[in-house]
Amino acid sequence: MLRVLIIGAGFMGQTHASIYNSMDEVELVSIVDKDKEKGEKFAKEYNCLYSEDLLDNFNSETIDFVDICLPTFLHEEYIIKASEHVRYIICEKPITLSINSLENIFQVLEKNNTKLYLGQVLRFWEEYVNAKNIYETGRLGKLRYIEADRLSEPPSWSSWYKKASKSGGGLFDLHLHDIDFLVYLFGKPVTVYANGIKDENDAWNFVNTSMTFNGNVIASIHGIISMSENYPFTMKLCMVGDDASYEYEMKAGKNLENRESAVRRASVYSKNGIEEIVTYGVDAYKSELKHFVECINENRDSEIVSLKSIKNTMQVMEAIKESLEMGRIVTLGAGI
Ligand SMILES: NC(=O)c1ccc[n+]([C@@H]2O[C@H](COP(=O)([O-])OP(=O)(O)OC[C@H]3O[C@@H](n4cnc5c(N)ncnc54)[C@H](O)[C@@H]3O)[C@@H](O)[C@H]2O)c1
Secondary structure (H helix, E strand, O other), X not given: OEEEEEEOOOHXXXXXXXXXXXXXXXXXXXXXXXXXXXHHHHHHHHOXXXXXXXXXXXXXXXXXXXXXXXXXXXXXXXXXXXXXXOOEEEEEOOOOOOHHHHHHHHHHHHHHOOEEEEEOHHHHOHHHHHHHHHHHOOOOOOEEEEEEEEEOOXXXXXXXXHOHHHHOHHHHHHHHHHHHHHHHXXXXXXXXXXXXXXXXXXXXXXXXXXXXXXXXXXXXXXEEOOOOOOOOOEEEEEEEEOOEEEEEEEEOOHHHOOHHHOEEEEEEEEOOEEEEOOOOOOOHHHHHHHHHHHHHHXXXXXXOOOHHHHHHHHHHHHHHHHHHHHOOOEEOOOOO
């Protein structure tokens, strides 16, 4: 039985807690949150201990792994603190907001011999996993064009999301998902160009990114975290090849609420007609945590979310940010 401590009793802390409580091989032992009322309520709901300070836990409890569900700007500080005490850390995305901060995290992980698993959930999302398989088996033929969209109302449950210095704005909080998935699939692009709209909190909340990958594959990625009220949370992936195209679209409730009952459709279009791709409604957050728990049990790194691939994504995010700020194409270099 693996014993987990969650830091952060908010939206994602609760999502992770209810998954752990459904897993036979994990026991949720403790929640840490600076908000006493929230932490105590969480502890009661999930039947675990509560403490305000992370360090209170390590003397009295056996903790096998820590799961960080804190606001993004605190990830670096808490990964470093936790790595002094445990061998395994799961952390929500984005890992952090700059390459310098990422490099600092990686150095500490290495020094303390700690393994990190990052919750890049699209890599576990059924229809994105299917897209990867369909592409890799060659069914699309020569790939030409990709469109990836993510459109959401602003997160309504916590005010820290509004500040770019804390959340990275829509660029890091939302757009990152699609950038990460494409970089995971194809490696780093050769060039990046992005334009967007920045708000008064320095947050890029409307972003259009164009990327060219090796082999002359082009991608158009749209990330908007300031959709008007009542616009359903929408995600779309369209991959167009010479032989066939794959398209997935999902429309859920506000801020991805009701994702179990969302409209999800995935199809392959080819000369043979239209094939609906059957999915099983598996919850991606559950698949992700199940995979990380397996890795911990086997004391291994994740091959799905490797540290190398996390670094690749962060380098591309920095290039997009540079392009947004400078208004020009950024070249990452072919074949990296
Ligand atoms: N993978 C996904 O699809 C997804 C979805 C939403 C959020 N996220 C990410 O998950 C992370 C958490 O987001 P959230 O929506 O759960 O945030 P949230 O605001 O709902 O919860 C954060 C919690 O951390 C607590 N907290 C803040 N500072 C603290 C400190 N110093 N010590 C202890 N506790 C502290 C707050 O009291 C709050 O309970 C963010 O990085 C976010 O980007 C990922």
